[in-house]
Amino acid sequence: MKNILTIMKKELKRFFGDRRMLLSLILPGLIVFVLYTIMGQFIGSIGKGDANHDYNVYIVNNSNDKSINDLHEVDKYKITINEVDEDQIDAIKEDIKIKTKDLLIVFEKDFDAKKNNGTSPTVDLYYNSTNDNSQEIYTYYLTGLSEKAINDIKYNYLINGGVGAGSTNNLATKEDVSSQVITMIVPYILIIFLFTGCMGIATESIAGEKERGTIATLLVTPTKRRDIALGKVLALSITSVFSSVVTFIAVIASVPNMMGGVSESGITLSMYGVKEILLILLFIVLAVLLFTSILTVLSTLAKSIKEATQYAMPIMVITMMIGVLSMSGNIPTNPALYLVPVYNIAMGLTSVFAGKIDALNIILATVSNVAYIAGAVFALTKLFNNEKIMFSK
Amino acid sequence: MKELLVVKNLKKTFKLSKKQQKIEKTTSNLKVAVNDLSFTAYEGEIYGLLGPNGAGKTTTLRILSTLIKADEGDAFIDGISVKEKPNDIRKKIGFLTSELKLEDYYTPNYMFDYFASLHGVDEKDLLDRKNQLFTRFGIDKFSEVKIGDLSTGMKQKVSIAVSLVHNPDLIIFDEPTNGLDVITAKTVTDYLLELKNQGKTIIISTHIFSLVEKICDRVGIIVNGHMVEEDYVKELTKEKDLEDVFFDIYKREVGE
Ligand SMILES: Nc1ncnc2c1ncn2[C@@H]1O[C@H](COP(=O)(O)OP(=O)(O)OP(=O)(O)O)[C@@H](O)[C@H]1O
Ligand SMILES: [Mg+2]
Numbered sequence: 001m002k003n004i005l006t007i008m009k010k011e012l013k014r015f016f017g018d019r020r021m022l023l024s025l026i027l028p029g030l031i032v033f034v035l036y037t038i039m040g041q042f043i044g045s046i047g048k049g050d051a052n053h054d055y056n057v058y059i060v061n062n063s064n065d066k067s068i069n070d071l072h073e074v075d076k077y078k079i080t081i082n083e084v085d086e087d088q089i090d091a092i093k094e095d096i097k098i099k100t101k102d103l104l105i106v107f108e109k110d111f112d113a114k115k116n117n118g119t120s121p122t123v124d125l126y127y128n129s130t131n132d133n134s135q136e137i138y139t140y141y142l143t144g145l146s147e148k149a150i151n152d153i154k155y156n157y158l159i160n161g162g163v164g165a166g167s168t169n170n171l172a173t174k175e176d177v178s179s180q181v182i183t184m185i186v187p188y189i190l191i192i193f194l195f196t197g198c199m200g201i202a203t204e205s206i207a208g209e210k211e212r213g214t215i216a217t218l219l220v221t222p223t224k225r226r227d228i229a230l231g232k233v234l235a236l237s238i239t240s241v242f243s244s245v246v247t248f249i250a251v252i253a254s255v256p257n258m259m260g261g262v263s264e265s266g267i268t269l270s271m272y273g274v275k276e277i278l279l280i281l282l283f284i285v286l287a288v289l290l291f292t293s294i295l296t297v298l299s300t301l302a303k304s305i306k307e308a309t310q311y312a313m314p315i316m317v318i319t320m321m322i323g324v325l326s327m328s329g330n331i332p333t334n335p336a337l338y339l340v341p342v343y344n345i346a347m348g349l350t351s352v353f354a355g356k357i358d359a360l361n362i363i364l365a366t367v368s369n370v371a372y373i374a375g376a377v378f379a380l381t382k383l384f385n386n387e388k389i390m391f392s393k
Numbered sequence: 394m395k396e397l398l399v400v401k402n403l404k405k406t407f408k409l410s411k412k413q414q415k416i417e418k419t420t421s422n423l424k425v426a427v428n429d430l431s432f433t434a435y436e437g438e439i440y441g442l443l444g445p446n447g448a449g450k451t452t453t454l455r456i457l458s459t460l461i462k463a464d465e466g467d468a469f470i471d472g473i474s475v476k477e478k479p480n481d482i483r484k485k486i487g488f489l490t491s492e493l494k495l496e497d498y499y500t501p502n503y504m505f506d507y508f509a510s511l512h513g514v515d516e517k518d519l520l521d522r523k524n525q526l527f528t529r530f531g532i533d534k535f536s537e538v539k540i541g542d543l544s545t546g547m548k549q550k551v552s553i554a555v556s557l558v559h560n561p562d563l564i565i566f567d568e569p570t571n572g573l574d575v576i577t578a579k580t581v582t583d584y585l586l587e588l589k590n591q592g593k594t595i596i597i598s599t600h601i602f603s604l605v606e607k608i609c610d611r612v613g614i615i616v617n618g619h620m621v622e623e624d625y626v627k628e629l630t631k632e633k634d635l636e637d638v639f640f641d642i643y644k645r646e647v648g649e
Contacts, residue, residue, distance in 0.1 A: 213494040217555075220458055220493070221511040222483035387461040388408075 020310060031317050038324050049136035055079045057137065058092050061107040063123075065115070067155075071144045077137065092126075097171045099131040103138055115157055122158045126169050130176035175271040179355055182255055182267070183329045187349035191323040191342075193247045194287045198240045199312050202295035205236055207308035215390065225384040229377055233293050240288040248284060271355060279352045279362065286369040287345045291319075293376035300383045318342070326350045338364040341372050397563060397594045398434040398457070402466035403427050405452050405618075426452040427463070428618035434563075434596055434611070439589050441609035441626075442598040443639065449618035450598035451490070454567045457596070458488035470563055484512070487556040490567035491549070497541025501532050501551040504540065505558060512559035519558070526554040529584065546577035553581065564588060566597045570604060582608050602635040614639060616646045 015021055049055070055077055062083050063069070072079050084092065086106075095101040104126040108114065114121035123145060127138035148155040160169050172180075209215040218228060256267040295312055302308035319342055326346040331354065338344045344365035351357055383389050405427040414422060427449040434440040442450045455461045457468055459479035468475040475482050495504050505527075509519045527533045530550040540548060549572075557564070569585065570578040585595055585608055599605060605612050606626060612635075614622040622629070622642050629638050 209496075212496070213492050214496045216460060217493045217495060217508075217552075218511075219460060220483060220486075220488045220556075221508060222480045222513070223511050224480075391455070391461055 024310070024313075027313065027317075031320065034317075035320060035324055038321060039327060049133040052078070053133050055102050055133060055137045056082065057103045057105065057141075058082045058084050058088075058101060059105045059107070060084055060086055060089060061109055061111055063107050063111050063115075065112060067148065068145070071141060074140075077140065079137070093171055096126055096128050096131075096134060097173060099128060099134070102131070102134045103127050103141065105141065111157070115155065118156060120156050120158055122161055124160055124169055126171055128172045128176070129170050130172040130180045174268050178267045178269065179271055179353065180329065182269075183350055183353040184327050186251060186255065186353055187326040187346055188323045189251055190248060190284070190349060191287065191326070191346055192320060193251070194240075194244050194284065195291050195316060195319045197243050197247065198236075198288060198291035198295055199309075199316065201239055202236050202292045203299050203302075203308040203312050204305055205232060205296055206299040207302040207305045208299075210302075210390070211304045219384070219390065226377075226381045229296075229380040229384055233289075233296055233377055233380065236296065237289050237292045240292055241285055244284050244288055245281070248280070272353075275357075276352050276355075279357065280349065282362075282366065283345050283348045283352070286366060286373075287342075289373045290341060290345070290369055290376075293373050293380065297376050297379050297383065300380060301389060322346050329354055331356060335360055335364055338362075339368045341369065344368060395436040396433050397436040398440075398468065398470050398596065400430060400432050400453075400457070400466075400468040403430040403453065403456060403463045403468065404465035405449075405456060405461070405463050426618050427456070429466070430615070430618065430620050431466075432613045432620055432623055434594055436594050437589060437592050438610040439585060439595045439597065439608050441605040441612040442596065442615055443600065443602070443605055443612050443635075444598075444615035445600060445643075448615040450615060451567055452618075453615070454488070454490070454565050454596065454598055458486055458565050459483055460488075484559065485561055486563045486565055487559070487561035488565045488567075489553060489556045489569070491571045492567070493552065493556070495540050495548070495552060495555060498539060500537050500539055501527075501543075501554070502536040504551065504555050508555050509558045514559055518560075522558055522560065523554075526557060530554055530580070546573055549573060549577060549581065553584070562594060564593055564595045566595065568599055569597050570599075570601065602639065606630065606635050614642055616643060619646075621646050 015025065057072070057079055059081060060083075062081075072081050089104070089106060092101055092104045096104060104124075106124045106126070108121040108123065111121045111123065125138055125141055125145075128134040129138075142159065145155075145157075145159050149157060149159065206215065209218075252269065256269075294315065295308075298311040298315070299308040302311055322342045323346055325343070326349065329350060331347050331351045332338075338347065338361045344361075348362060348365045351361065404425070407424045407426055409417060409419070409422050409424050413424075414420065417424060430449070430453060432440070432442075442453065444450050452461070456463045457470075457475060459475060459482050462476065467477075470482055470485055473481050473485070499507070502523075505523055506519065509522070514522065527536060530553065532547075532551060532554055535543060535547060540551060543551065564585075566585070569581050573581065582604065585597070589595060597604075597609070609626050611624065612622075612626050612629065613620050626635070629635065633641075
């Protein structure tokens, strides 16, 4: 019994006495809090329309019911009502599909009469879930009409043909739905995997050689420090790119399986062509080179693999947070933001997956990343020349 | 006699971390590891740096092999400044210490080729050199075995072979027999004498008196980073053995 206590006390002293150790115990909790807070904010913004948007709502066989018509007059939204004939339905549906119109409401013929004599007429709302404005105004009308039907016996009608049948009223194309889902999750997963992949091998590299005492053997040869740095970073990058491309293929291949349940029609990748694939590969290569060179710098600063991993932790947290930002699927229009490291990769990937490629932003992201990578390699060269770093006791 | 290595007034001070201050039992955050150290080694001789733990031997040899830079002073190998032209120096020297290790994953054969390539040794010389060194140390028997699977003695032999791939004029060897059994140690010391007979210059550091007596032509005694005595081993040990001579000097210097 006494021995149990003695051993336990010694172990606890190790866990709670060491400041770094303590930090590593608290860190996961902090990360979860920050990540979920950011994530919550962005997930909340999905399906929210633009402020000041002029919602164009098309109505067939409009009802004369005052209470229903009151729905069009609301402070929150600026709604323009267009009454149209039945023969225009198909054309308007097409426009909703391509996101130029927001909502189509089709009341059954003689809606008011049927409602009043209790034969349950139908009202159908057509919208596009991949268009945030359409989604928002749809939700508004659906809620408004449903509330009346639930609260007042007089409003006895079937919305969207009854419960469960509503999905056919969503006019979003399979491609748009797929693109929305993929944009939300793939860049995030990709960035996390790319980082952890690089972290595994890059933190080990120089710190491991220092720990094992093999780096000095290299430093006494007449090899330029820059050549050593580049040789190491390139080898690590090639390894990471190889593993990343495998990861990427696996992620993409698993998306239809994983997300199959999200939309009944399933997930398609048909909207992506050679251009998208090449751009994604470009961003993967940039990300790997950036992560590898930064992590190699940290690995060089560290005395041991363990220390290198500790140095990499904050970078990992920041990368994860930036990855989470990409989950909203929103991409910034301000070109300056494409100069922010890691963020520009996340946004670049997001824009490609969302089909909103902007040449200038992609060029900015590429050029700035090349500059950051060059900077890291330069720093690495400097560190290799620094005896305090290489031979600290 | 040609002066192959001239060391002039080397000084090296380390900044100590809090932890190091505790270890060194000092309140000063500076440690003078090498203090105004000068000596000369002639071509074709074995020169021994003898000193107790912490005397500054390793620091001196690291400066000579361009791994670290002196704060003051300079050293010249064949007239080339260590400070000004470290890359030229690296071509001229072979540096060896038990701290310099080869990566476990590779074979002796691969490592030899790798370092030969980094030293710019050409194909033909490489094969000759490898043949000669691998036969000399019996490495050919395990040249395709991963270094991680070799014994300490075998590793040391491979390290020696690898650090000499470019046939350097000056061989710097920190604690050549450290951690080796008597048989491997003898192989190493025999080889050092062989190199000397080939006309190479060798600098070794050690705290082992018998090693100095056995192989060194001249010896420099370092205490607290400073050269306190430098002479031919034969001259120094005319009346007493080296151990007694060392303690006389040590008492004189440290006053204990
Ligand atoms: N990188 C460093 N940072 C701080 N102090 C150092 C560093 N390298 C060496 N020292 C200190 O400088 C002094 C000389 O060290 P050095 O390793 O040169 O001695 P040495 O003669 O090789 O000793 P040993 O016989 O133990 O190998 C020691 O006090 C050592 O603690
Ligand atoms: Mg030493």
